[in-house]
Amino acid sequence: MKQTRTQPDIPIVFEDDHLLLIQKPANVLSQEDHTGDPDVVSLCKYYLSRSQKNPFLGLIHRLDRPVGGLMLLAKNPQAANALSQQIRDRTIQKTYWAVTSGAPPQNGVLTHHLQKDRDRNVVEVVAGNQKKGKKAILSFAKMEEANDLNLLSVHLQTGRPHQIRVQLAHKGYPIWGDYKYGKNQPDGRDIALRAVELTFKHPKLNQQMHFELAPPNKEPWRRFSIAQS
Template identity: 55%
Template sequence: MKTTRTNPEIEIIFEDNHLLVVNKPEGLLSQEDHTGDPDILTLCRKYIKKEYKKPGNVFLGLLHRLDRPVSGVMMLAKTSKAASRISEQIRRRTIKKKYLAVVTGNPPPNGYLTHYLLKDEKTNTVRVVEPNIKHAQDAKLMFQRVETVGDLHLLKVSLITGRPHQIRVQLSEEGYPILGDQKYGESNRSTPALHAFSLELEHPTLKKEIIFSAKPPQINPWSKFSIKTYS
């Protein structure tokens, strides 16, 4: 397994001249904020600078973010051409994102959820509102319940839109909050059991479909479930 050899180390899923795809550990920031804590973008820049002995500033484009508590696939652009072409795919919503979530409650075998969400920038929280509320954004996702162990359920979630805290808020609104998501109603774990499982997109230069995936960390509660469900 290749890593960035930084502190903390980050698993490298894929790398070529245009893309760097990593498996973000839970608890690590996507980019620098006021806390000064380690973040993916800064650490990966350090990796590229050292690995390829690059002088000066290293270009690395942040294409999307994961909430700090969320682990999983993160993709960064090593060239401006790749950044531009993938950003266009994001705008056109052609990139397919799938997540794994461990939830409580009683979710059905599968579902399609649509809500309108409003973010409060001061508290960094999101809530479900009526469609006519100013600045509300539509949020859509699909899910499949793939395994149940005791009172915990493993869901595979496919995003249709990409809104802040979308999966966490929508699942909580329906009565099956993510295990450990203290911000949205479930407190049996220190962090939400949510993992960015895969990204499917068109490679920016090869023009072919490519899928990047990462298994969740094999710790509780992920270790309760069959490894077959992660394939």
């Protein structure tokens, strides 16, 4: 697989004149923040700058810092506008895999209202009548159980900060390794949440595009047979 040849290196899943689809490493920011740590947008812009002057790069969606997986960027304003419209229309389909503790049912739909404390960078579930709370909806299906852990396939109907992590933890199914929202979790940023599937319409060719990404061969993913297939 092609790489950006940056520090850290970022695998490139697909690239043409309009799109850049990458495999975001865990513990890399989606975009620049106050920490000054490496971020996807800056690294990918540097990669593009080797072949063009002042490259455009549009951030279509974000992944939380500790989350790895498929992440889509646009290489020109027209593609960015078309893909952003697909996000608003909810026609871009994203699938996440999450390894959780607890005892989730075979499938479910979770609806909460979430409020972000920007000073602490923490999202909390609040009552629906609070003005600052934003409605968050996701659905999940349990794919497999192994050693008191569950492998869930998760689909978002809304895109809120930390949404999957907060909603699952609130129901008693915290994600493995998520020290921010899970109780008795190890203090580490490489949590078991990964963007593994992405379907969208090409902004120029109008063709349906579909990509899948296998989870890494390490703990806790290797405990599940479906993750190794």
